[in-house]
Amino acid sequence: MNKQPKYRQVADALRREIDSGVYPPGSRLPSEAELSGRFDASRNTVRSGLNMLVSEGLISSSQGLGYEVRKHEVFELNASRFENLTFPQNGDAYSTDVTNAGRHPTQTFRVEVTPATKYVAERLKVERESTAVLRFCHRFVDEVPWSTQATYYPDWLVKEAPRLAEPGDIAEGTTRYLAGIGVEQIGYFDEIAARMPTPDEARLLDIGAGVPVLLWTRTGYSADKVIRCTITTFRGDLNRMNYEIGTLSARQEDDPQ
Amino acid sequence: MNKQPKYRQVADALRREIDSGVYPPGSRLPSEAELSGRFDASRNTVRSGLNMLVSEGLISSSQGLGYEVRKHEVFELNASRFENLTFPQNGDAYSTDVTNAGRHPTQTFRVEVTPATKYVAERLKVERESTAVLRFCHRFVDEVPWSTQATYYPDWLVKEAPRLAEPGDIAEGTTRYLAGIGVEQIGYFDEIAARMPTPDEARLLDIGAGVPVLLWTRTGYSADKVIRCTITTFRGDLNRMNYEIGTLSARQEDDPQ
DNA sequence: TGCATCAGCTTGTACCAACAAGTTGAGCAA
DNA sequence: TTGCTCAACTTGTTGGTACAAGCTGATGCA
Known part of the structure; x- marks a missing residue:
């Protein structure tokens, strides 16, 4: 007889019903008052249970409207193609991918000179607090905030490639521009992490409780130096990253889709 | 004059103090009662604020002990080396990586025959509900739950490689075993996603509120067929995945560490 | 018809109270 | 000293109340 607290029973019962399709994605849950009656619990207790499901990212709530089961349409990011080494296409990949998926891409863009954070300085192999050029992108798909992308270029590189600091x-894309002046990116190093968003990130990506961010850091290097560091934050509920590694094989060809 | 609700003011103030080092990682926050006095708010209001920080993964609470600022020691997973195509080393990489980091790896292991879920069937390119062999690993580092790894092999392959179904x-590792009987893995496809854990995952990985899981799906294929699908779940707060792509260059050599 | 208002629903915020349950250290007993 | 008990702290659970604020559809006025 392991008795669970009542608010947990509420959460478990509702989670089971959502999983089994009683409340399909996009549908509305009964109101707090109704659930309060059904589970013979106070409104506070029911709210605790609902809050669990919100934290799990299963439902979301809006004042005046009620609780809604979250939809999960996932957008695939092909990371190994995104920035092809021989045919660099940089940021364009985002626009083409989104357009190909029948969606509408928009973005805002800005350039600034800023001291490198510890994290960035470590990756660029420069002194902490030494200045770097930041090229920042805020991307939307169908007007919904999708990702932020911050690319940092080290000071010494900007001296050779002044157009990087221009607003x-x-x-032709930065990779191609750099290749044109003799700085060729011959490889990169990707780091992927997940965590809950900071308040800033939550605001920029318009995400509520229960949705983690996917952090993608790409450090690009030439034959002898690190030339850039790109940090992209995605909504974890809307994105999946893909890497294709090894011989391109029948896997692609016999894919019926 | 945009007045924030009181519980949010509490959360913001504490978050700022944590970020600025007033409460360093591992330290304890003042008790609910103390904070209640400091912010001139009821205990419930303070709890709402603290709950925000818990959901953000910034602090954790335990009954009788109080609230503690979370530590973030990250473990690096080198995904592109993990399963080298020419020198397959499969699961061993986990033990060696952990041991090299001066930590103690343990794991439990089991094998079962199970119907493939929709997700797995899609990747193995088999009928939904057709049986697959599941080799399941629950991994710990210094007795702390770290990851779960579920590898599914399609039915047809198990007929050719019966040892896969043995407990x-x-x-020598499954990749090598399969190569020995003529089924060579020549490439793989990785998918990475982040979300909040299901209650099952939260239990297996011993994670509380505010910590997402990192989901890593690796689909391996031979020249003409998909031969396996591995789904690994990691604690998002303790792991980071790395991919090294392109020419191995000076980046490695001039790394002082 | 068209538009503004408002009643009646929803969730959000804030407070209070009481007791349960986990943790720790002081202090007493063997 | 050793070990046990218990008081005093901590957070967890559950109930209650009141009002604020967002949304929707019905009502009624122009």
Whole structure:
């Protein structure tokens, strides 16, 4: 007889019903008052149970509207193709991928000079607090905030490639621009982590409780130096990263889709 | 004058203090009663604020002990080396990596025959509900639950490689065993996602609120067929995945560490 | 018809009270 | 000294109340 607390029983019961399809994605749950009656619990207790499900990312709530079962449409990011070494396409990949999926991409962009954080300095192999150029992108899909991308370039590189510090877009892509002046990216190092968003990230990506962010750090290097560090934050509930490694084989061809 | 609700003011103030080092990782926060006095708020209001920080993964609480600022020691997983194509080393990589880090690895292991879930069936390219062999690993580092790893092998492959269904360990590693009978893995496809843990996952990995899981799905294929699907779940707060792509360059050599 | 208002629903915030249950250290007993 | 008990702390659970604030559809006025 291991008695669970009542608010947990509420959460478990509702979670089971959501999983089994009683409340399909997009549907509304009964109101707190109704659940309060059904489970013979106070409104506070029911709210505790609902809060668990919110923290798990299973449901979301809005004032005046009620609780809704979250939909999970996942967007695939092909990380190993994203920035092909021989045909660098940089940020363009985002626009093309999104457009191909029949969605509408928009983004805001800004450039600034900023001291490198500890995390960035370690990766760029420069002194902490030494300045770096930050090219920052805030991306949307169908007007929904999707990701933020911050690319840092070390000071010494900006001296060789001054256009990096200019506020405008670089039409041919930064990788190609750098290759043009003799700085060729020959490899990169990816780090992927997950955590709950900071309040800033939650605001920029418009995510509520229960949704983690996927952190993708790509450090690109030339034959002898680190030339950039890109930190991308994605909504964890809307994105999945893919890596294709090894011989491209029948796996692709016999895919019926 | 945008007045924030009181519980949010509590959370923001404490978050700022944690970030600025007033409460360093591992230290204890003042008790609910003390904070209640300091912020001139009821215990419930203070609890709401503290709960926010718990959901963000910044602090954790235990009955009788109080609230503690979470420590973040991250373990690096080198995914591109993990299963080298020419020198397959499979699960061994986990033991060696952990031992090299001066930690103590343990694991439990079991084998079962189970119907493939929709997710697994899609990746193995078999019928939904058709049986697969599941080799399941529950891994610990210094007695702390670290990850679970579930590898599924399709039915047709088990007919050719019967040892896959045997309960015991395969000493030389499954990749090598399969290569020995002519089924060579020539590539794989990785998918990485993040989400909040299910109650089952939270139990197996012993994670509380505010910690997401990192989901890593590796689908391995031979020249003409998919031969396995491995789903690994990690604690998001303790792990980071790395991919090294492109020419191995000076990046490694001039790394002082 | 068209528009504004408002009643009645929803969740959000904030307080109070009481008791359960886990942890620790002081202090007493063997 | 050793070991046990217990008081005094901590957070966890559950109940209650009241009002704020967002949303929707019905009502009624122009």
